[in-house]
Amino acid sequence: MNWLREFEAEAERRRGREDPPWERGARLHPDVAKSVQRFQVGEAGDGANLIAKAGGGEYLAAVKLFVAEEQNHARMLAELLGAARVPTIATHWSDTVFVRLRRALGLRLELMVLLIAEVVALRYYRALRDGAGDPLVTQVAARILADEERHVPFHCHRLRTGFAGLAKPARAAVFGAWRVLLLGVAVTVAADHGPALHRLGVGRLVFVVDVLTAFEDALARIRGEEPKPKPRYVPKRARPRGLD
Numbered sequence: 001m002n003w004l005r006e007f008e009a010e011a012e013r014r015r016g017r018e019d020p021p022w023e024r025g026a027r028l029h030p031d032v033a034k035s036v037q038r039f040q041v042g043e044a045g046d047g048a049n050l051i052a053k054a055g056g057g058e059y060l061a062a063v064k065l066f067v068a069e070e071q072n073h074a075r076m077l078a079e080l081l082g083a084a085r086v087p088t089i090a091t092h093w094s095d096t097v098f099v100r101l102r103r104a105l106g107l108r109l110e111l112m113v114l115l116i117a118e119v120v121a122l123r124y125y126r127a128l129r130d131g132a133g134d135p136l137v138t139q140v141a142a143r144i145l146a147d148e149e150r151h152v153p154f155h156c157h158r159l160r161t162g163f164a165g166l167a168k169p170a171r172a173a174v175f176g177a178w179r180v181l182l183l184g185v186a187v188t189v190a191a192d193h194g195p196a197l198h199r200l201g202v203g204r205l206v207f208v209v210d211v212l213t214a215f216e217d218a219l220a221r222i223r224g225e226e227p228k229p230k231p232r233y234v235p236k237r238a239r240p241r242g243l244d
Helices: 003-015 030-043 048-053 057-083 093-103 107-131 135-163 168-192 194-199 204-222
Strands: none
Touching: 003 057, 003 135, 030 057, 030 107, 030 194, 048 057, 048 107, 057 135, 107 135, 107 168, 107 204, 135 204, 168 194, 168 204, 194 204
16 A cells, blocks of 8 residues: 555545534533543644654655644544533643653654554544544544544554564564553553543453454554454443433
8 A cells, every 4th residue: 555645645635524513512521521631632742753763755754644644633632622611631641651652762663652552542532432422522533533543554564664674583572572561551541541431331341452452453464464353342331321
């Protein structure tokens, strides 16, 4: 796939698409609102460090468009919070940790950390889309989720190239350590956002398992394999939708 053309086509579609109807307002339970505030901070980076490491050519151009999509996510989440009469927040400890870790690393290791954030986001925005019970929230989450579903294979494609020259035993060791880091992040997010996930009908354990499954699919892509379709377990909702 030509990723630059893919990002350019999406940018063109976005320019021709109207924004969600912010004026209609939104209903966010306080637990969900706090969770969205934290994700909004995480989406709001300028991407300068990643762009600086991207080199040149088509990959650099694609990375710039990727960063623009992430910034658009931050903008939409801020607008969504505004529609729900909830303020944005300036910082959150989880974002600070991720940013410092990524900036200390080279491109390959930064993409490894970034991919963890992306697979977590896949499950989170799916929960927000399916469980919020508000039309505006559903629309915003669906738009962001569609982007994230492209971002994961985009990073996997680059990481596949980055790991191509690594011997299999070394790659297996790196992947093992990567899994441990991913598990730690998934458990932390599930705990930190647990009340919101509960309101959205997703248990903490289900969230962690789904994130681990998405990560294994990403590792398969990096190894050059197509992820195998898996039967999806649909749990009973943690709490009936609409209860306060």
